[in-house]
Amino acid sequence: MSFRYAWRKFVNVVMLSLTGVCALSAVFVLIFILGNLVYYGGSNLNWAFLTRLPRPVGETGGGMGNAIVGSAKLLFLAAITGVPVGLIGGVYLAEYGGKTFSFLVRYTADLLNGVPSVVMGIFIYTVVVIPMKKFSALAGGLALGVMLMPIVLRSTEQFLRAVPGSLREGAMALGARKWRTVLTVVIPAAYKGIATGVLLSLARVAGETAPLIFTSFGNPFWSHGWNDPTDTLPVVIWRYALSPYDDWHRQAWAAGFILLGLVLLVNISAKLILSRGMSSGRA
Amino acid sequence: MSSSVATVSIPTRPAPVGRVRSFLRRLRSGDEIAHMFTFVFAASIFLITVLLVYELYHNTALPRHKFGWNFFTTQTWDPVFDNFGALPFIYGTVVTSAIALLISVPLGVGAAIFLAELAPRGISDALTFIIELLAAVPSVIFGVIGVFVLVPIMRKYVEPFLKATLGSLPIFKGPIISGYDLLTAGVVLSIMVVPFIISVSREVLLAVPVDQREAALALGATRWETTWKVVVPYARIGIFGSVFLSMARALGETMAVTMVIGNVVKISTSLFMPGYTIAAVIANEFTEATGDLYTQSLIELGLVLFLLTIILNGMARIMILVTQGRGTSQE
Numbered sequence: 001m002s003f004r005y006a007w008r009k010f011v012n013v014v015m016l017s018l019t020g021v022c023a024l025s026a027v028f029v030l031i032f033i034l035g036n037l038v039y040y041g042g043s044n045l046n047w048a049f050l051t052r053l054p055r056p057v058g059e060t061g062g063g064m065g066n067a068i069v070g071s072a073k074l075l076f077l078a079a080i081t082g083v084p085v086g087l088i089g090g091v092y093l094a095e096y097g098g099k100t101f102s103f104l105v106r107y108t109a110d111l112l113n114g115v116p117s118v119v120m121g122i123f124i125y126t127v128v129v130i131p132m133k134k135f136s137a138l139a140g141g142l143a144l145g146v147m148l149m150p151i152v153l154r155s156t157e158q159f160l161r162a163v164p165g166s167l168r169e170g171a172m173a174l175g176a177r178k179w180r181t182v183l184t185v186v187i188p189a190a191y192k193g194i195a196t197g198v199l200l201s202l203a204r205v206a207g208e209t210a211p212l213i214f215t216s217f218g219n220p221f222w223s224h225g226w227n228d229p230t231d232t233l234p235v236v237i238w239r240y241a242l243s244p245y246d247d248w249h250r251q252a253w254a255a256g257f258i259l260l261g262l263v264l265l266v267n268i269s270a271k272l273i274l275s276r277g278m279s280s281g282r283a
Numbered sequence: 284m285s286s287s288v289a290t291v292s293i294p295t296r297p298a299p300v301g302r303v304r305s306f307l308r309r310l311r312s313g314d315e316i317a318h319m320f321t322f323v324f325a326a327s328i329f330l331i332t333v334l335l336v337y338e339l340y341h342n343t344a345l346p347r348h349k350f351g352w353n354f355f356t357t358q359t360w361d362p363v364f365d366n367f368g369a370l371p372f373i374y375g376t377v378v379t380s381a382i383a384l385l386i387s388v389p390l391g392v393g394a395a396i397f398l399a400e401l402a403p404r405g406i407s408d409a410l411t412f413i414i415e416l417l418a419a420v421p422s423v424i425f426g427v428i429g430v431f432v433l434v435p436i437m438r439k440y441v442e443p444f445l446k447a448t449l450g451s452l453p454i455f456k457g458p459i460i461s462g463y464d465l466l467t468a469g470v471v472l473s474i475m476v477v478p479f480i481i482s483v484s485r486e487v488l489l490a491v492p493v494d495q496r497e498a499a500l501a502l503g504a505t506r507w508e509t510t511w512k513v514v515v516p517y518a519r520i521g522i523f524g525s526v527f528l529s530m531a532r533a534l535g536e537t538m539a540v541t542m543v544i545g546n547v548v549k550i551s552t553s554l555f556m557p558g559y560t561i562a563a564v565i566a567n568e569f570t571e572a573t574g575d576l577y578t579q580s581l582i583e584l585g586l587v588l589f590l591l592t593i594i595l596n597g598m599a600r601i602m603i604l605v606t607q608g609r610g611t612s613q614e
Binding site: 008009011012015016018019020021022023025026027029030033036037040084085088089091092093095096097101102104105108109110111112114115116117118119120121122123125126127146149150153177178179180182203204206207208209210213214217234237238241242249252253256259260263264267268271 | 312313314316317318320321322324325326327328329331332333334335338339342389390391392393394396397398400401402410412413414415416417419420421422423424425426427428430431432474477478481505506507508511531534535536537538542562565566569570581582585588589592593596600
């Protein structure tokens with residue numbers, strides 16, 4: 001009896017500490033990744049890297065200014081195509097939607113969200129690249145934009161739904177039309193959450209590589225306008241990391257450091273804003 | 284509530300006219316316009332998804348007619364003679380995902396148990412915050428870490444160790460060539476999906492009613508017995524859901540796998556051999572594909588991937604909903 005009891009206590013301690021080890025190892029992985037990127041990437045970072053064009057193979061130096069600008073251009077395109085659809089569609093789901101059609105939209109949005117990013121690349125290739133007969137910044141931006149839509153849609157809907165119904169009733173009792181209620185009362189009340197949702201979704205697509213390989217392709221020079229192939233940070237990291245040149249490897253680390261730094265910065269600040277907003281909203 | 288406000292029209296009047304009037308009134312006041320305006324945007328998401336399915340299906344007519352179902356059972360992938368079969372890629376995808384789940388499920392569920400059952404709320408929230416950041420790390424970053432850090436570690440330490448201890452198993456037989464192989468790809472994938480398993484499982488575990496735990500503890504169960512025999516079984520379906528969700532992610536994961544799997548079109552039993560996955564072959568060969576049949580065969584691979592992920596995602600969602608919807612005694 002007492003042996004059995006001791007054994008049960010022993011199992012209890014061992015297994016519970018094992019779960020702790022599991023949790024810590026997951027945390028360790030992130031620290032390990034960050035550490036490597038800071039160690040290898042941080043040391044290769046300099047002003048020329050951020051502003052210059054890549055040099056030809058064999059010449060050291062050069063940078064990826066064109067890829068940084070390219071990523072920014074694509075994100076801009078993604079934002080102006082994906083964010084309005086997600087936002088306004090989210091307003092429909094939260095404020096106007098009926099039952100059947102809303103379910104359908106929600107379901108397809110989740111489906112679209114789960115589409116592997118490389119398949120999204122194929123989709124944009126067939127509908128944009130083939131008709132235009134060339135790879136372009138436009139196609140890449142659209143690919144990211146379509147990926148943004150379902151994410152922004154669902155987060156907008158969620159934050160609009162969290163707005164208490166009494167606010168809507170109050171506005172309507174004052175004689176406001178429904179659209180005025182939504183526009184001037186409900187959306188401002190959920191503004192913080194919606195904005196952070198948009199930021200988070202942008203951070204997520206900023207790191208996407210697969211949909212860009214055959215939409216915006218690559219281009220070692222400055223790309224002017226929207227109709228030419230464009231380098232982007234993730235695609236350049238991919239190309240450089242797999243190249244046989246040490247100098248390119250160093251640049252891949254540095255670019256990875258920048259990319260991860262930006263993504264994590266947005267994520268951390270968004271989550272901090274959200275947690276603060278949530279607690280004050282509840283009080 | 285809203286209907287009683289909106290229908291001011293006299294009830295004796297014929298219904299259609301009243302409906303038209305109230306429609307016109309709402310149109311003038313802007314509500315109907317706002318409704319239609321937002322409807323168009325919501326509908327466009329639906330239409331885009333339909334278009335995506337149509338494009339994938341429409342653009343795979345050639346290989347579907349030429350190869351039929353044999354596409355999935357053929358091992359050759361020969362762009363020169365226009366002969367395409369998906370089996371090596373399906374094999375690679377399944378094997379790497381299986382390795383990923385074998386590693387990440389115990390690790391993830393264990394971590395979720397710690398975060399939901401043991402850790403004080405503050406520590407649990409802080410750790411979850413960090414783990415969710417891991418989910419935000421772009422795929423290509425995992426690829427860079429994989430190529431420069433993980434591959435050498437696997438080649439020098441992990442794989443020789445596995446070969447020395449478990450070398451009699453067919454999956455650990457054969458020479459260790461480069462570290463760019465199925466096993467490394469599976470390990471990278473496991474790191475990428477672990478945050479999803481942890482955060483979903485943790486939420487499902489937190490949703491288990493407290494009285495379930497209290498009842499087990501009152502019967503004299505230890506903390507671990509309570510967790511393992513009461514709480515985890517209660518949340519079982521939701522945890523399975525998180526596993527399906529990460530399986531869908533693992534199948535569709537492209538960049539990190541492409542960078543470490545070696546990219547060789549071959550089915551090998553040994554995990555120390557290079558392989559290929561569906562997503563990887565699309566990423567590598569799509570821009571270089573010459574000829575319609577080649578391109579369309581790659582698109583068909585994309586279609587397969589798409590179908591697999593929607594099935595898995597659908598199942599995952601249903602499972603998570605089922606557990607979270609289960610009644611608690613408080614209700």
